Amino acid sequence: MFELNNLGLVVPSPVEDYFIHIDDLPDDEKCNISQEEAEKVTRPFLDALGEDYAAPCEGTAFFPLQSCMNHSCCPNAKAYKRDEDTDGNAVIIALEPIKKDDEITISYIDEDVSYEERQAELADYGFICTCPRCQEEKPN
Ligand SMILES: C[S@@+](CC[C@H](N)C(=O)[O-])C[C@H]1O[C@@H](n2cnc3c(N)ncnc32)[C@H](O)[C@@H]1O
CATH class of the missing domain: 2.170.270.10 (SET domain)
Incomplete structure (x- = not known):
């Protein structure tokens, strides 16, 4: 049974979150993987997704x-x-x-x-x- 008073939710796309984290990688030698290397691996996936990757998740939560x-x-x-x-x-x-x-x-x-x-x-x-x-x- 669903109550009508649950909150509507819009949360950022988890895929977008992932790419934001890559952007936040420190670009220094102490980091296991550099931002440049991470982008090289992930860029083809981002390109394949086009604009859809940014679509937020919408729904109702209990x-x-x-x-x-x-x-x-x-x-x-x-x-x-x-x-x-x-x-x-x-x-x-x-x-x-x-x-x-x-x-x-x-x-x-x-x-x-x-x-x-x-x-x-x-x-x-x-x-x-x-x-x-x-x-x-x-x-x-
Ligand atoms: C989300 S539930 C609230 C918690 C519920 N009273 C319980 O014990 O689990 C919503 C239901 O509680 C009752 N309720 C909530 N506020 C009320 C109020 N001001 N007067 C009478 N019934 C109420 C209604 O049956 C409503 O559909």
Whole structure:
């Protein structure tokens, strides 16, 4: 079963990563293989791949910690994929100080919309949100 709240991921092509590492090889005698030698070996492969080698990997990932978190329209944390997380990792960032024993919540949706729009989107997840904000904004 798939949850809708998993993070979309775009990570650089592993092939591109490989060539970036070759570019980063120190060009000195202490290194087992020089950048020039490495390029001589790998250049034909790069040429054969053309531009396709740079195509990033796109997909959706399942994050066990994030999957344990309930939704709130006034969340105290955010699941986030930082630009520097090129290996597919993601982080949960606190949006405010969170006290011990407080529930950590994230938002499954764009919460900057009306009460009705939020509830309509959350219906796809199979629940009616009763977070403090929804209780306050619920029409009588
Ligand atoms: C990713 S799971 C969250 C963790 C889940 N509560 C658990 O115990 O494994 C998402 C599901 O949790 C429930 N859920 C999440 N936030 C909720 C909320 N604010 N009110 C009621 N149910 C919620 C819904 O059933 C939703 O489909």
